[in-house]
Amino acid sequence: MTLTTPPRPKRAEQLLPKECYMSPEWFEREQQELFSRAWTFACVAQDVPEPGDAYPVQIGRYPMFVIRAKDGSLKAYHNTCRHRGTKMLEEKANCRHGIVCPYHAWTYNPDDGALRGLPKKDLCFPDLKMDQLGLHKGGIGQIGDLVFVNPQEQPDEDFETWCAGVEKTHMWPHDISMLSEKRPVRYDIMANWKAFCENAMDGYHLSYLHDKTLMGPDVENQDWDDVGRHWVFISHGESPSRSNTHFTPIPGIDTSGRHPVVWQLFPNSGILASSIFFSAYTIVPVGPEQCYLELRTWMMPKETRDPAKTPTRPSGTSGHGHIMADGKRYISLETLGCPAMESLDFQIEDMWVCEQQQKALQSPLFKVGALADQGETSLTFFQANVLDFVPLEGPGVKLAAE
Numbered sequence: 410m411t412l413t414t415p416p417r418p419k420r421a422e423q424l425l426p427k428e429c430y431m432s433p434e435w436f437e438r439e440q441q442e443l444f445s446r447a448w449t450f451a452c453v454a455q456d457v458p459e460p461g462d463a464y465p466v467q468i469g470r471y472p473m474f475v476i477r478a479k480d481g482s483l484k485a486y487h488n489t490c491r492h493r494g495t496k497m498l499e500e501k502a503n504c505r506h507g508i509v510c511p512y513h514a515w516t517y518n519p520d521d522g523a524l525r526g527l528p529k530k531d532l533c534f535p536d537l538k539m540d541q542l543g544l545h546k547g548g549i550g551q552i553g554d555l556v557f558v559n560p561q562e563q564p565d566e567d568f569e570t571w572c573a574g575v576e577k578t579h580m581w582p583h584d585i586s587m588l589s590e591k592r593p594v595r596y597d598i599m600a601n602w603k604a605f606c607e608n609a610m611d612g613y614h615l616s617y618l619h620d621k622t623l624m625g626p627d628v629e630n631q632d633w634d635d636v637g638r639h640w641v642f643i644s645h646g647e648s649p650s651r652s653n654t655h656f657t658p659i660p661g662i663d664t665s666g667r668h669p670v671v672w673q674l675f676p677n678s679g680i681l682a683s684s685i686f687f688s689a690y691t692i693v694p695v696g697p698e699q700c701y702l703e704l705r706t707w708m709m710p711k712e713t714r715d716p717a718k719t720p721t722r723p724s725g726t727s728g729h730g731h732i733m734a735d736g737k738r739y740i741s742l743e744t745l746g747c748p749a750m751e752s753l754d755f756q757i758e759d760m761w762v763c764e765q766q767q768k769a770l771q772s773p774l775f776k777v778g779a780l781a782d783q784g785e786t787s788l789t790f791f792q793a794n795v796l797d798f799v800p801l802e803g804p805g806v807k808l809a810a811e
């Protein structure tokens with residue numbers, strides 16, 4: 410199937426029928442036709458500094474990992490053993506001596522994924538053709554420090570085409586190697602992944618849903634650029650909530666004029682950047698009506714902050730959610746200790762409103778009435794990109810455009 414990046418739409422219109430946000434059949438098609446051949450943010454180069462450093466990631470249905478080879482290059486392999494398919498790496502590890510499956514100790518070469526050895530070969534597998542059982546490879550590419558992977562070794566859309574020159578025209582000025590990483594957060598959301606993406610690209614709601622947190626910018630003071638399939642949100646000056654802060658500004662980031670703030674990298678990765686932080690995220694589909702947002706954030710190291718300007722909070726009250734064994738903070742509306750709209754966390758406000766929309770989808774009367782030409786053409790653009798990978802008239806479900 411040929412892929413063709415759609416042009417920026419002139420008018421806003423809803424292209425996806427509501428079934429695309431709730432049907433298990435459509436969800437299955439997205440897994441097969443979109444996520445099995447899409448580029449997704451996996452990790453940052455700093456996660457794998459040394460040869461042999463490996464970082465496991467889940468990409469759509471594919472467990473994969475990124476690993477640094479001896480020559481310094483990065484590789485992406487599927488995290489499934491070629492013996493009986495076991496997922497091998499569970500967490501970050503150094504595998505310079507070989508990637509060893511925990512089940513029967515088959516061992517793979519980090520530099521090319523080749524099967525290097527296995528116990529009792531002569532006795533148990535006298536005829537085994539080892540050279541045919543190397544790890545499956547994936548595609549890999551980098552924009553700055555950010556590493557992206559594709560489940561396909563030769564992706565239908567190659568990395569350069571997918572990037573569409575974003576690093577030349579809209580590169581973020583942040584250098585995360587001088588920042589320190591905060592605790593990662595996972596927001597579990599009872600809504601379709603596209604509802605959350607569309608919300609992230611909706612410039613119309615910023616002054617209303619987020620009147621206590623982001624406080625804009627208003628539609629008059631914002632714009633977006635299309636870069637290939639990607640949506641880059643442009644602010645015309647930093648919002649008051651970002652500039653009135655006790656956090657240390659990151660040197661060299663000028664947010665006084667027209668500047669990019671959000672990069673929604675199609676389909677489900679993104680960047681949020683300001684004068685005080687840099688975040689990279691993925692919006693991971695779980696089921697037709699469930700997804701999660703995985704968010705990593707970097708800020709200036711704490712020791713650079715002025716203690717006199719840093720408010721102290723009673724212990725145990727810093728942030729929402731629960732810290733789990735993997736070190737991440739998990740947030741869901743079910744376990745939130747306050748009403749979502751009093752959380753003072755704009756992501757929680759967003760997850761709340763997406764869940765509200767998802768609940769209303771069940772109504773036979775649900776229909777998108779209109780989209781704003783200023784602030785919501787981005788939704789049309791995103792939906793056109795989804796349809797480029799998963800056309801309405803495809804295998805399985807056949808949906809008519811509304």
Ligand code: FES
Pocket residue numbers: 490491492493494495510511512513514515
């Ligand atoms: S499944 Fe990996 S060695 Fe057997």
Ligand SMILES: [Fe+2]
Pocket residue numbers: 608609614615618619755759
């Ligand atoms: Fe929002």
